[in-house]
Amino acid sequence: MQEIERLIQLLARLPGLGPRSARRAALELIRKRESLMRPLAQAMAEAADAIRTCSTCGNLDVSDPCPICADPRRDDRAICVVEQVGDLWALERAAGFTGRYHVLGGVLSALDGVGPEDLTIGRLIDRVGPGKPVEEVILATNLTVDGQTTAHYITERLEGSGVTVTRLAHGVPVGGELDYLDDGTLSAALKARQALPGS
């Protein structure tokens, strides 16, 4: 039973699984020992061996530099700055951005004692310096207080570097219903309203 309890405890540390659902997941794994538990154990061991942090942008992949940094077809003139690797993946799934990325590894937070030196902000400044092809830095940090503080701090650090600093548009999500939106988003969408073509 010790082996099972340990499995449940480790599974419960995954986001989205509590103690109860970890137990159900463990049971499902044990039931499907050969078809699920062994392949998953092996996939994890292989991933743990293979995955590297890209020393340029901070992305996680099996090569360093990562495929995005190594791809010559991507646009060197724009860097999109995100908090976490998950944000980078989300933007790649949206497939609208053809430039490069920079993963901060978190946000500035006085409360959690996270300062600029704990993030990759220094490396970002290096990537943007004189003689570099970067023309635009897109700040795609989250719309939280810490995310916006971080964006503000980076904007200040980039002053005088000659690059244009932009942020993602805020507004009503596609498919979103006004009635269910929070006030902050609604008022941001109202402030950033756009003229319809031909009006």
Added chain:
Amino acid sequence: MQEIERLIQLLARLPGLGPRSARRAALELIRKRESLMRPLAQAMAEAADAIRTCSTCGNLDVSDPCPICADPRRDDRAICVVEQVGDLWALERAAGFTGRYHVLGGVLSALDGVGPEDLTIGRLIDRVGPGKPVEEVILATNLTVDGQTTAHYITERLEGSGVTVTRLAHGVPVGGELDYLDDGTLSAALKARQALPGS
């Protein structure tokens, strides 16, 4: 990226994780490669090697017979019949039952083509036969149509064997609010109402 996609696909097969939360779980695992992903991979590999199905009751554990079947202090006179191993574990956590168990491995289902020979009903009958110490069989199958059909079938098969067949009480869950209960439970609780002591 292939390693990560494979990891996400396997994680998404766990109950409680969809494609989106599997992606988040994979990211968390990759971030905590040494502290979470490797230990979990190892715990799974070890569990896959160690865990056996008890040939007496159908429980899953590292020994056969399982610790419950092997425990001489447990009461041989009662067998509690459950659908799945998870139900056995839930009853053990409730810690109110000191007898033995029998895991059916599912329920009879005409729709899914599950007949008596697909479950461990034959082995249950063998455990109850003449000369055996069993006096009571508690049917703890779920209160679904299939669960109740299975309970009914087992009751018929046990007729004439001399054992008492009982089922779990149905009623209002402890801490349950009537307002949120389904009608079936409420009417079952009303039918099974009990006199208060001294009334």
